[in-house]
Amino acid sequence: MNTPIRVVLVDDQALFRAGIRMLIGSQPDLEVVGEASDGREAIGVVRETRPDVVLMDIRMPVLDGIAATAELLRDPNPPRIVMLTTFDLDEAAARAIRQGASGFLLKDAEPEFLLSAIRTVHAGSAVIAAAATHDLFTRFSDAAPAPVPDAYGTLTDREREIFALAARGLSNAEIAEREFLSEATVKTHISRILGKLSLRDRVQLVVFAFRHGLV
Structure with a gap:
């Protein structure tokens, strides 16, 4: 049997994390290996557990998801990081993707889409909402x-x-x-x-x- 894809959940809402944890836990090829409620805690959890994929909320206390993502992506062999946002055209998500995040997901995405996104990112193709990514940069790329x-x-x-x-x-x-x-x-x-x-x-x-x- 193949080793499950290791996932860390980062979100300041415990109820949201619990729902995603249950969803991921229902899949034989996925496994939640850690959770964090802010970006600073996330850095420690990710470095300790070495997950394959991180679901990272953008807006959190102490340290936001963008700063945490930037720091983690400087590590050797960093995980794939997918930003979680409530807005489909979010300037913060665009900044995180420029820094190296593998894409973004809306928090109200269909469960099957979220599960598929984790697998896609882990496989390396990382085409999460490619059209949405294009729209994101169309709006927020003014440099x-x-x-x-x-x-x-x-x-x-x-x-x-x-x-x-x-x-x-x-x-x-x-x-x-x-x-x-x-x-x-x-x-x-x-x-x-x-x-x-x-x-x-x-x-x-x-x-x-x-x-x-x-x-």
Whole structure:
């Protein structure tokens, strides 16, 4: 049997944590290994338990989720961190994703979507609400674009087309339909693009595109 995906819950509402803990505990491939009620406590719990995925509330006392995420992502081999928010277009979530968070989830997301998101992030593809991530950066990316890295020039014409569509938040299935390709081919293109640009996942691809004015 495969080792369960280890999850830490960080939220200042004990009732919310209890509900998520019960939901995750009902899944044989998921396991809650720690909880925290503020960002400072979260840093200690995460470093002690070494989870695979952290569900991190943005707004908390003592230390908020953005600051806690920034500190944790400086650690060697940090966990994947998913921000929890009550707002679908949240400037704080955009800041956390720029720092390296793997995406964001609404607190009122459907249970199955939350469970799927944990598994997706753990698998490394980390495409949580890609279209929502694009909308987030459309609204909150007002900084001047940085110079385009040389690595972008190594993409083929086809890879640049796929990159542009992925940066707009289209899923593999949507790209496949639009470009008359199989989903497997699109997935291969995305993997090559991420490798060439040294990006971790689809969310970071969106960040890269906005950071360098490619959207």
